[in-house]
Amino acid sequence: MTLTDKKNSFNKILSWLLDKRLHILVWAIFIFYEAIIVGIFVGRFSTPGTYIIFYSLNIATFYFHAHVVMFFALKKPSERWWKLPLFILLELVVYILLTVCLDYILIHYTDYNGPIKLVFNAAFFAAPIYRAIYFMCFATSYYFLLNFLEERKKVENLEKQRLNNIIQIAKSENAFLKAQIQPHLLFNTLDFIYQNAKDTSPVAAEAIHSLAEMMRYSVDSNMDKEFILLDEEINQVENLMNLHQLRKDHHIQLRFWYDDEIRQIKIIPLVLITLVENMFKHGELLTASHPAEVSLRVENNQLMIETSNLIRAVKDNSGLSSGLENIKKRLAYTYGKNAEFNYITDSEQYFRVRLTIKLK
Structure with missing residues (x-):
């Protein structure tokens, strides 16, 4: 030693x-x-x-x-x-x-x-x-x-x-109150632009209106709302789809399936819209023979949200994993074992997401 x-x-x-x-x-x-x-x-x-x-x-x-x-x-x-x-x-x-x-x-x-x-x-x-x-x-x-x-x-x-x-x-709360000043100014500015553009440029005005609604929803969802109606999330998904359709001259191939009854189900905010945003950012949505799909339904007392889209030839996966992992953590924190969240890329180069939430 x-x-x-x-x-x-x-x-x-x-x-x-x-x-x-x-x-x-x-x-x-x-x-x-x-x-x-x-x-x-x-x-x-x-x-x-x-x-x-x-x-x-x-x-x-x-x-x-x-x-x-x-x-x-x-x-x-x-x-x-x-x-x-x-x-x-x-x-x-x-x-x-x-x-x-x-x-x-x-x-x-x-x-x-x-x-x-x-x-x-x-x-x-x-x-x-x-x-x-x-x-x-x-x-x-x-x-x-x-x-x-x-x-x-x-x-x-x-x-x-x-x-x-x-x-x-x-x-x-103090930081949030300070941060409210800038969004408030932004929304007022967007509303001013929308009012002045809706007669001379209806397409631009419609895009501004959809963008303002989405941004307002995003800010409001960061407040103390733990759950929201799916109705609110669906409305913003439709705004997002409308915005991208205007950008791409209505060539986006995306099918959105749901029953009106499903709008009254409550869910944590910014889940559905984040999934759809990922589709627009990372998916190939302009091919008519391979349309993307988003479906919402209730089966066996379970809310099921499924998305599928063809992956872009030139992949841009920056932010994809972090966004999905963030959803997974939020679901686990809120629902625990009552929620299952999975995503895969299949042999046909489709990216598929499946979310199941057991309803009370």
């Missing part, structure tokens, strides 16, 4: 001793009380080896009971009633057997001349049973104390987190 290894080992031991200094101090006081004070009153002391052997057993019993027996016995509430008595009984048996073995070694292999004799009667077994129960009781109290301190620490951490969340919410 090199000098560096020895130094590292020494530092680890020193760190462990400092970490356990309270335990060491308490055990030192306890052993001093029992070995010295009781010895003075009784008028008899044992050899140092005897103290080391039996107190090592008692200390090991204490920590084994607190960290192993109590932990596994109380892990499942439905099994506590039989596990705890069984584990304690087994622990007592093992303690007694170890005590007998240590007594045998002490009597036959050391110069011990004390009062202990290997006579297997009630008096012989009474002492180790008492000592085992004595340390197990202390260990049980220690176990519940540790749990209490751990739960209190969790509560304190949750309270700190709650306060931090309140502070962050307050900061976010």
